[in-house]
């Protein structure tokens with residue numbers, strides 16, 4: 001099945017968001033930049049248009065509920081994810097909305113659900129979304145380091161993913177905060193590949 005043929009995914013790949021999306025112009029611009037990076041990487045990997053379409057859609061959909069209050073999302077995500085910190089809930093919430101509307105593309109839904117948290121089971125699309133969200137050029141922090149990582153994409157997807165996960169873990173540790181198991185398990189998979 002060409003999963004981009006679901007009308008919601010096909011539309012998102014062209015930049016048309018579902019009616020339930022709630023995004024400011026700035027957020028939408030971020031989603032468009034993530035989508036553009038993903039499309040370029042999919043093309044560089046030689047993926048067919050049916051795959052590129054899914055990658056573009058992932059970029060446009062990942063933050064569709066980022067600006068909805070976490071308390072409004074908490075009841076709408078699977079029980080296993082309902083105790084996650086508020087800023088992480090928008091990924092699982094988008095995946096559930098799409099699933100409820102008939103999207104059956106499990107890899108895409110999983111990529112959307114775990115784009116913030118990371119997960120050991122993320123595949124190529126999920127890792128690419130995780131990386132694109134972090135590296136898109138509109139973000140202001142550490143521009144030179146991130147530009148260097150972008151230049152290595154998509155050929156070095158796995159090692160770039162590892163650098164980003166490592167940096168995020170260091171950031172959390174340096175502030176004395178707790179690490180969620182998902183990112184630790186993600187790291188453990190990345191270093192043993």
Ligand SMILES: [Fe+2]
Nearest residue numbers: 062063066116
């Ligand atoms: Fe996000």
Ligand SMILES: [Fe+2]
Nearest residue numbers: 030062063133
């Ligand atoms: Fe994002």
